[in-house]
Amino acid sequence: MKISKKVLALMLACLLVFGALVGCADNGGASSAAGTPPAGSVAAGGDVDDSLVNTELSGEITQWVWGDYEIRGAVDFNKYYPNIKVNYVSVPSDEYEQKILTALATGTDLPDVVNIESAARGQFNNMDVWERLDAAPYNLDTSKVLPIGIPLMSNEKGEIVCVQVDNCVAGYAYDRELAIKYFGTDDPAEMEKIFSDLDSFVEKSKAVGEAGEDYMFASVDDAYSAVSGLYQKDPVVVDGKLNTDKSVLPTYEFIEKLVANKAVGPYVEWTPAWYTSFASNNIIFYRAPAWFISFMMKPNDPDSVGKWGMMTPPGGGFNAGGTAYAIPKGAKEENKELAWAYIQWLTLSQEGAESFYNAHATSTLYAPAYDTDLYKGEPDPFFKEQNVTEKLNEIAADPRTTASIMTAYDFVMKNANAQALRDLEAGMSAQQAYAKFKTEVLAAATDLSE
Amino acid sequence: MKIKARRKIHWQTVVLMVVMVVASLVAIAPFWFMLNMGTYKANELYTGIKLIPSNYLAQNFKSLMTINFSRYYVNSLLVSTLCAGLTVLVCSMCGYALSKYKFKGRKAMGNVVMLTMMVPTQLSLVGFVIEMNKIGWLNSLLPLIIPPAASAFGVFWIRQYTRDCIPDSVIESARLDGCGEFRIFVQIGLPFMGPACMTLALLSFLWSWNSFVTPMIVLTNEKLYTVPLGIRQLATQFRTDIGAQILGLSLATIPMLLLFALFSKNLISGLASAAVKE
Numbered sequence: 001m002k003i004s005k006k007v008l009a010l011m012l013a014c015l016l017v018f019g020a021l022v023g024c025a026d027n028g029g030a031s032s033a034a035g036t037p038p039a040g041s042v043a044a045g046g047d048v049d050d051s052l053v054n055t056e057l058s059g060e061i062t063q064w065v066w067g068d069y070e071i072r073g074a075v076d077f078n079k080y081y082p083n084i085k086v087n088y089v090s091v092p093s094d095e096y097e098q099k100i101l102t103a104l105a106t107g108t109d110l111p112d113v114v115n116i117e118s119a120a121r122g123q124f125n126n127m128d129v130w131e132r133l134d135a136a137p138y139n140l141d142t143s144k145v146l147p148i149g150i151p152l153m154s155n156e157k158g159e160i161v162c163v164q165v166d167n168c169v170a171g172y173a174y175d176r177e178l179a180i181k182y183f184g185t186d187d188p189a190e191m192e193k194i195f196s197d198l199d200s201f202v203e204k205s206k207a208v209g210e211a212g213e214d215y216m217f218a219s220v221d222d223a224y225s226a227v228s229g230l231y232q233k234d235p236v237v238v239d240g241k242l243n244t245d246k247s248v249l250p251t252y253e254f255i256e257k258l259v260a261n262k263a264v265g266p267y268v269e270w271t272p273a274w275y276t277s278f279a280s281n282n283i284i285f286y287r288a289p290a291w292f293i294s295f296m297m298k299p300n301d302p303d304s305v306g307k308w309g310m311m312t313p314p315g316g317g318f319n320a321g322g323t324a325y326a327i328p329k330g331a332k333e334e335n336k337e338l339a340w341a342y343i344q345w346l347t348l349s350q351e352g353a354e355s356f357y358n359a360h361a362t363s364t365l366y367a368p369a370y371d372t373d374l375y376k377g378e379p380d381p382f383f384k385e386q387n388v389t390e391k392l393n394e395i396a397a398d399p400r401t402t403a404s405i406m407t408a409y410d411f412v413m414k415n416a417n418a419q420a421l422r423d424l425e426a427g428m429s430a431q432q433a434y435a436k437f438k439t440e441v442l443a444a445a446t447d448l449s450e
Numbered sequence: 451m452k453i454k455a456r457r458k459i460h461w462q463t464v465v466l467m468v469v470m471v472v473a474s475l476v477a478i479a480p481f482w483f484m485l486n487m488g489t490y491k492a493n494e495l496y497t498g499i500k501l502i503p504s505n506y507l508a509q510n511f512k513s514l515m516t517i518n519f520s521r522y523y524v525n526s527l528l529v530s531t532l533c534a535g536l537t538v539l540v541c542s543m544c545g546y547a548l549s550k551y552k553f554k555g556r557k558a559m560g561n562v563v564m565l566t567m568m569v570p571t572q573l574s575l576v577g578f579v580i581e582m583n584k585i586g587w588l589n590s591l592l593p594l595i596i597p598p599a600a601s602a603f604g605v606f607w608i609r610q611y612t613r614d615c616i617p618d619s620v621i622e623s624a625r626l627d628g629c630g631e632f633r634i635f636v637q638i639g640l641p642f643m644g645p646a647c648m649t650l651a652l653l654s655f656l657w658s659w660n661s662f663v664t665p666m667i668v669l670t671n672e673k674l675y676t677v678p679l680g681i682r683q684l685a686t687q688f689r690t691d692i693g694a695q696i697l698g699l700s701l702a703t704i705p706m707l708l709l710f711a712l713f714s715k716n717l718i719s720g721l722a723s724a725a726v727k728e
Binding site for chain 1: 492493495496517575576579580583588589666667670671672679682683685692
């Protein structure tokens with residue numbers, strides 16, 4: 001009897017493993033996507049201007065990526081550089097920075113192209129490990145980059161050390177049905193008049209909270225994401241002193257009022273429950289750059305038609321998220337030229353802008369593309385036929401719109417802020433949460449003072 | 451009297467059974483929900499508690515296979531199996547030597563082994579990566595198989611077990627009969643160490659299977675990724691596809707569940723016999 005149980009269990013194990021292996025055999029083709037762009041996609045697309053094709057540069061470069069942002073976004077690259085092969089190695093996004101830092105610390109091989117996510121940008125840009133791209137031999141032409149992108153690519157000395165690929169200026173996406181229910185209109189222009197400042201959000205949140213059915217924002221994290229960029233006008237560190245009284249504190253005060261009005265939902269950002277909030281029909285606002293619409297809203301609310309609207313945040317837009325590419329000084333010398341050709345094509349060319357926009361409905365920061373018809377956009381049924389591309393570009397062009405200010409202390413502040421938001425959610429006052437935030441930042445960044 | 455006694459026993463049994471059933475349900479429920487959720491479409495997962503499987507398993511499986519999950523599975527099986535086997539071989543020899551041979555520095559060596567157990571893996575990670583780089587093993591599966599085989603815990607474990615469970619008189623008798631040291635180890639030592647070796651193999655397999663930080667740092671070729679890396683990749687690639695993620699987690703737990711179902715008695719007996727000194 002004992003033997004038969006063991007045999008049964010072994011058979012079951014073999015069956016399960018065999019099942020997995022059979023699955024492998026069936027999908028072998030798909031799994032090669034990490035190494036090379038999907039063959040079908042490369043072949044797809046229009047004709048290529050032969051004068052733009054470069055066959056002289058040849059070789060193989062490696063880029064560590066998370067997800068398929070580049071694999072799909074740069075799908076046309078090999079039409080223009082047929083002899084450069086880009087090996088995409090997928091690295092879990094949460095551990096990406098640790099992997100890079102370990103490679104830097106141990107002197108082991110780095111990829112030829114490193115992705116620097118916005119949360120890590122402040123720290124990474126200020127490490128003296130990246131090639132300076134606005135100097136020889138790269139000579140990045142800053143006039144080809146939207147002005148809002150320059151601070152996102154620079155270190156504290158003003159040197160450009162990476163190139164952000166995506167235009168991440170955010171607007172406010174809102175649920176039209178709920179907007180009519182609580183504010184009497186779903187027209188973007190009318191909404192912008194009603195919500196001309198953040199006080200109006202607090203005022204209107206009272207009715208939402210009293211109804212007890214819906215929320216202004218899905219969570220305190222979302223409320224923070226929606227307004228922190230609006231307050232961040234000054235550097236967070238000035239002469240070695242923490243300078244957040246005019247940015248973090250008012251953000252916390254805004255959240256405190258919303259929490260008191262019971263207008264903030266329970267969906268903690270980036271959790272599975274939060275993903276469901278898009279289709280839950282009880283959240284009015286999300287801050288929404290283009291990537292957020294493609295990767296968050298549409299996949300998590302696939303059945304909605306005409307549900308959403310897009311408006312300019314009070315006081316203009318702000319940068320939210322984004323991925324930039326850098327070339328490590330420690331990368332193989334022979335690959336640096338190839339890596340720059342790749343980065344330049346994707347981020348600073350009309351062809352790259354088209355390829356990226358076609359894949360992700362997201363604009364790059366390549367300025368001349370905005371003078372073409374590429375980003376004229378089209379009515380989007382998801383947004384009740386509103387032209388969202390046009391709207392986001394209108395926000396990007398708004399002179400009040402600002403880029404995030406990135407510092408070497410971003411990680412420290414991010415951790416302290418995460419705890420403060422949970423405290424605010426639990427009912428702590430803004431003053432108390434802010435005091436706690438400052439204490440934690442100063443404890444972790446010992447070279448800063450109050 | 452008899453009837454009363456019966457009733458009393460019956461009542462106790464019922465209570466005990468109810469408690470046991472509830473405890474079992476509490477323990478099993480998360481596994482059941484995990485297996486179950488892997489059969490649902492992501493959007494359906496949060497519309498209520500799902501007690502019965504749905505019909506979306508094939509689609510979730512298809513999504514899962516787009517990230518080469520089966521290759522990661524094979525890599526993990528290879529690494530964990532080899533690591534477990536090598537760990538038993540190396541640690542049994544080392545533990546046996548430290549336990550049964552008297553030589554100068556034996557105590558100091560034992561203490562060094564103990565000391566290395568106190569250092570968290572993360573602290574020695576940079577040094578480990580530099581070492582692997584110098585040897586030329588980076589970006590291969592070797593750093594996941596060879597270095598963990600010299601497990602400080604394994605050596606300590608076998609040393610403790612061997613010291614108490616293999617009588618010195620048996621080894622002396624073998625020597626008197628002309629048996630060589632290696633043969634004594636293989637034919638006398640190892641059979642005595644069986645339960646401890648089995649326990650060590652299981653623990654080693656488990657640690658290797660679940661290892662995340664080391665593979666994440668030393669591997670830069672996706673074809674070599676192991677299951678924990680693959681699962682984290684799922685969270686990146688399919689952050690909206692919770693169903694596929696949960697199916698991946700379910701598949702990842704299968705080897706461990708099977709191993710413990712098959713060898714739980716050996717594990718418990720190994721742990722118990724090493725814990726009791728007679």
